[in-house]
Amino acid sequence: xxxxxxxxxxxxxxxxxxxxxxxxxxxxxxxxxxxxxxxxxxxxxxxxxxxxxxxxxxxxxxxxxxxxxxxxxxxxxxxxxxxxxxxxxxxxxxxxxxxxxxxxxxxxxxxxxxxxxxxxxxxxxx
Numbered sequence: 001x002x003x004x005x006x007x008x009x010x011x012x013x014x015x016x017x018x019x020x021x022x023x024x025x026x027x028x029x030x031x032x033x034x035x036x037x038x039x040x041x042x043x044x045x046x047x048x049x050x051x052x053x054x055x056x057x058x059x060x061x062x063x064x065x066x067x068x069x070x071x072x073x074x075x076x077x078x079x080x081x082x083x084x085x086x087x088x089x090x091x092x093x094x095x096x097x098x099x100x101x102x103x104x105x106x107x108x109x110x111x112x113x114x115x116x117x118x119x120x121x122x123x124x125x126x
Contacts, residue, residue, distance in 0.1 A: 027075040031108040035085065036117040037065040042089040050081035050101075059086070078105040085116060092120035 035044055044067055045059040065087065078101035087095045095118035099107065108114060 028072050029075075029105075029109050030070060030072050032113040033067065033069040033071065034113055034115045035062070035065055035067040035087070037087050037089070037095075038117070038119040039089060039092075040065050042087045042092075042120060045086050045088070047084040047086075048081050049084070052080065075105050078102065087116075087118050087120065089120050091123055093123055095120055 037044075042065045044062040044065060046062055047057075047059050049057070081101040082098060083101070083104050084096060084098045097116055097118070104114070
């Protein structure tokens with residue numbers, strides 16, 4: 001049940017991330033998202049920022065690792081944005097990964113998947 005909800009949240013979040021107000025795009029790609037972590041069960045959030053984004057400081061909660069999803073993405077949707085993923089787990093330092101829109105699109109096309117498996121580092125105060 002939690003996995004189904006996490007997947008649904010991921011698909012909705014990525015859909016909202018990539019929707020634009022300008023018409024159709026000529027280039028689209030089915031992109032798989034695979035986000036794991038060590039330790040598993042870490043929280044994952046995503047942020048999309050850019051000059052045309054009103055709430056670019058808002059983080060979208062995607063769920064607990066492992067996260068899997070597939071989304072059809074337009075090259076035009078990725079232009080002019082910065083996409084940030086953050087993985088967090090109590091007692092560990094956060095891990096962050098960022099792409100500009102072009103790098104995100106290139107990775108999605110070349111690899112066919114946005115894949116990330118950070119190994120979280122324990123925080124010494126715990």
